[in-house]
Amino acid sequence: MTTSQVQGPAIQVQGLEKSYKELQVLRGVDFEVARGSIFALLGSNGAGKTTAVKILSTLLKADAGTARVDGFDVATQASNVRESISLTGQFAAVDEILTGRENLVLVARLRHLKNPGKIADDLLERFSLTEAGARKAATYSGGMRRRLDIAMSLIGNPPIIFLDEPTTGLDPQARIEVWQTVKELAEHGTTVLLTTQYLDEAEQLADRIAILHEGRIIVNGTLAELKQLLPPAKVEYVEKQPTLEDVFLTLVGADSKNGKDSKDGKRGDQAATTAASASTSDK
Amino acid sequence: MSKHFFGDTTVLLGRSLRHITRSVDTIITTAITPIAMMLLFVYVLGGAIKSGSDSYVTYLLPGILLITIASGIAYTAFRLFLDMKGGIFERFQSMPIARSSVLWAHVLTSLVANLISLVVVVLVALLMGFRSGAGVLAWLAVAGILILFTLALTWLAVITGLTAKTVDGASAFSYPLIFLPFISSAFVPTDTMPGPVRAFADNQPVTSIVNAIRALFTQQPVGTDIWIALGWCVAILIVAYAFAMNAYRRKIS
Numbered sequence: 251m252t253t254s255q256v257q258g259p260a261i262q263v264q265g266l267e268k269s270y271k272e273l274q275v276l277r278g279v280d281f282e283v284a285r286g287s288i289f290a291l292l293g294s295n296g297a298g299k300t301t302a303v304k305i306l307s308t309l310l311k312a313d314a315g316t317a318r319v320d321g322f323d324v325a326t327q328a329s330n331v332r333e334s335i336s337l338t339g340q341f342a343a344v345d346e347i348l349t350g351r352e353n354l355v356l357v358a359r360l361r362h363l364k365n366p367g368k369i370a371d372d373l374l375e376r377f378s379l380t381e382a383g384a385r386k387a388a389t390y391s392g393g394m395r396r397r398l399d400i401a402m403s404l405i406g407n408p409p410i411i412f413l414d415e416p417t418t419g420l421d422p423q424a425r426i427e428v429w430q431t432v433k434e435l436a437e438h439g440t441t442v443l444l445t446t447q448y449l450d451e452a453e454q455l456a457d458r459i460a461i462l463h464e465g466r467i468i469v470n471g472t473l474a475e476l477k478q479l480l481p482p483a484k485v486e487y488v489e490k491q492p493t494l495e496d497v498f499l500t501l502v503g504a505d506s507k508n509g510k511d512s513k514d515g516k517r518g519d520q521a522a523t524t525a526a527s528a529s530t531s532d533k
Numbered sequence: 534m535s536k537h538f539f540g541d542t543t544v545l546l547g548r549s550l551r552h553i554t555r556s557v558d559t560i561i562t563t564a565i566t567p568i569a570m571m572l573l574f575v576y577v578l579g580g581a582i583k584s585g586s587d588s589y590v591t592y593l594l595p596g597i598l599l600i601t602i603a604s605g606i607a608y609t610a611f612r613l614f615l616d617m618k619g620g621i622f623e624r625f626q627s628m629p630i631a632r633s634s635v636l637w638a639h640v641l642t643s644l645v646a647n648l649i650s651l652v653v654v655v656l657v658a659l660l661m662g663f664r665s666g667a668g669v670l671a672w673l674a675v676a677g678i679l680i681l682f683t684l685a686l687t688w689l690a691v692i693t694g695l696t697a698k699t700v701d702g703a704s705a706f707s708y709p710l711i712f713l714p715f716i717s718s719a720f721v722p723t724d725t726m727p728g729p730v731r732a733f734a735d736n737q738p739v740t741s742i743v744n745a746i747r748a749l750f751t752q753q754p755v756g757t758d759i760w761i762a763l764g765w766c767v768a769i770l771i772v773a774y775a776f777a778m779n780a781y782r783r784k785i786s
Contacts, residue, residue, distance in 0.1 A: 307627040309785070329629060337627040343620035347552050359544045360630050362537065386555075402624070 258321055260285045260410050260441035261306065265315035268301050275301045277465035278315065283443055283458070285409075288436045290456035291445040297462045299445035300340060303414045306443070307337040320410055336403035340414045342395040343402070346388035350379050350398050353387055354405065361406040373401040377431070393424025400431055404440075411435060413444040417451060422495055423502065429454055538631040545625075545638030549612060553646050563605040564650040566711075567597045568657050574720060575661060582721055586751070590663045594655070595746035596719020599739055600711055601654050602647050602683050606690040607707035609643040613694030614703035617784075626785050636691060636781060643687040644680065651679060665750040674759075675749050681766040682742060686710065688773035695780045719743045738765035 261283035268276040275298045283289040293299050304310040306319055308328040317324045320334035337343075344353050351370045358366035374383040377397045382390060387398060396416065403411055413432065417425040432455055436442055446452055452459045453473060460470040469476060492500075553559060571593060574582075579589040586592040616622045616635075625635050655663070667675070690707070697703035714720070716730065717739035723731050734740055741761040748755040 304623075307623075309623055309626055332627060332629040335627065337624060339620040339623050341620040343624040345548065345621055346619070347555050348548065352551070356544065356548055357624075357628070360541060360625070360628055362540070 259283055260287075260320060261289070261443060262318040263302075263306070263315070264317070266302065266305065266312050266317055267314040268298075268305060268310065268312050275465055276305075276312075279462070279465070279467055281460050281467055281470055283441060285441055286436065286439045287457040288432065288442045288444065288455050290452035290459045291443065291462050292447070292449070292452045292459055293445070293462035294447055298465050299447075299462055300414055302462070303337070303412050303443070303445055307335055307412050308332055309337075334408055335410045335412060336406075336408040337412045338399050338403045338414065338416060340418065342392075342399040344387045344390075344395055344398050346386065348387060349384050350374065350387055350390070350394075351383040353398060353402055357402045357405045363406055369405060373404065377401045391424070392420050393427050396420060396424060396428055397431065400428070404435070408440075410441045410443070413442060415445055415447065417446070417448065422499060425451075426499075536631075538634055541630040541634040542637045542641070545634055546641050549638055549642040550645060552612065553642065559608050560646060560650055560653070563608065563646070564601060564653040564657075566604055567601040567654050570600065571597045571654070571658065571661065585722060588662060588664065590658055590661045591665065591750060592747065593720065594658050594663055595743040595750070596714045596717065596739070597654060597658070598651055598679060598746070599682065599714050599719065599742060601650050602679065602686055603707055603710035603713070605647040605650050606643055606683070606686045606710075607704040608646065609639055609687055610690040610694035610697065610703045610706065611700065612642070613639050613691060614697050614700060617695065632785060633781075636777070639694075640684070640687050640691065643690065644683055647683045647687075648680075666752055667750055671749040671752070675746050678742060678746060678759075678762060678766065681763065681770065685766050685770035685773060688770060688777045691777040692773060692780055695777065695784055713737065714739045714743070717743060738762070738769070741765060 259282040261281075263279055263281050266276050266279040267274070279298070279302060281289075281291075291299050291302060301310065305312045306317055306324060308324055308331050311325060319331045322330040322334065324331050344350075345356065348356065351374060354370035354373055355366045358369045363369060370383075371380075374380045377400070379394060379398060379401070382394060387395060390398065400413070400416070403413075416432070417428050420428065429451070432442055432444065436457075442455075444451075444455065456473070458470065458472055459476060460467045462468075469479065571590070574593055575590050579593075582589065584592040613636075616639075622635065626632060689710075693706045694703055717723070717734050717737060719739060723734040723740065726734055741758045742765065745755050745759040745762040747753075748758060
């Protein structure tokens with residue numbers, strides 16, 4: 251379906267600039283994203299993350315600079331770029347009046363795929379939404395809506411996926427569900443560019459992290475590289491207290507710990523592992 | 534135009550038609566205001582109105598049909614606005630589909646929804662004693678004018694749907710359109726109106742459209758009214774389409 255150009259990085263951005271009237275949002279942004287990796291664009295509100303994603307997903311035109319996605323220029327080969335990508339915007343882009351299944355069928359049809367019904371059913375199962383499939387998306391919780399949103403983005407197996415603040419506004423459990431989904435995507439070889447304002451999200455997910463600040467990338471590297479930018483940590487002995495998140499997730503997730511099939515099982519497992527990893531990874 | 538234009542438009546049309554069948558209330562509210570007005574004017578005020586025709590409901594119906602369309606297109610602006618706000622618009626625009634099919638789906642949905650409302654209003658008018666000896670050709674001409682008028686107003690609605698800042702703004706623009714038939718020949722002949730009002734009423738689009746439809750219903754010669762009516766519809770359609778497409782290009786580039 252997609253004519254993915256196998257060589258070269260999945261995303262190449264050079265000297266990208268964009269202003270809204272007087273306001274300079276991007277002032278020369280450069281970065282590359284390797285194929286199959288998770289790349290996090292980290293920045294506070296208004297840093298220009300969404301603008302960058304919109305330019306890369308052909309929704310906005312840059313004032314200057316070039317961007318290539320899957321080898322295609324976003325300005326001159328926009329329709330090729332659209333074949334190669336999927337965008338999951340800041341607000342879950344699901345049709346609330348349609349059911350979850352209908353949303354998936356809709357996207358499959360718009361991507362001109364055969365057998366949209368089967369594609370929809372497979373994705374509902376993969377995202378533990380089978381039972382909710384016949385319900386209107388308006389009745390979904392924030393986490394379910396996000397999962398449906400991401401499922402819609404996977405239709406047609408685009409090699410590159412943009413996730414713009416995928417966990418903003420989600421409760422802790424839904425956040426972990428989304429993280430799990432993103433990790434699975436990368437394991438299947440999809441390139442993921444995600445923006446986030448949460449430091450721990452970038453830390454949890456990303457192979458590389460770029461910090462976007464006032465329209466420029468001020469650092470870009472792996473987590474280990476970023477940590478080396480600061481002087482070595484001083485060794486202190488601090489009594490490890492569980493965070494409120496550990497407590498919350500342990501309490502809420504404790505009653506169901508089963509495989510993927512049960513709706514809440516995933517959460518339970520996740521909660522336990524996060525609580526465990528959180529308590530070992532403190533300084 | 535992309536090779537997928539018709540296929541994509543059909544898929545998206547199916548989507549927004551499903552919105553309509555799941556919120557039948559939009560069709561009912563679209564039809565209920567004009568029906569209430571028709572009841573009010575025929576059974577309360579009609580006795581005192583000298584329309585110069587035997588059946589006031591027959592005199593009134595063309596204007597009521599235009600009010601139906603004017604209130605119906607508010608939902609087009611509303612649905613388009615919600616798509617823009619909700620992010621699904623951006624999803625569609627970032628997908629490999631014919632980009633203008635997103636707008637066309639809304640426009641065609643508006644046409645279908647308004648035609649259903651119009652049929653409902655005509656059926657109620659029939660119950661209230663509306664009769665027409667119009668032949669098939671005359672009915673087709675009426676349908677043609679109404680479709681053209683719906684398309685013209687729908688593209689106006691697209692402009693507001695694309696540019697509105699709030700939900701209220703997206704649907705409020707239709708109020709003046711609903712009001713326009715009152716200052717026309719829709720409810721009373723214009724000869725009793727004072728000079729300036731009459732001048733406005735005689736020369737605004739609703740009067741010529743109403744007169745043309747009325748003449749078709751009552752098998753009178755349509756005269757120049759039908760050409761003026763078609764001229765207005767086509768002119769509004771072209772101007773609104775140009776502005777809507779311009780607003781759309783600014784949104785998606």
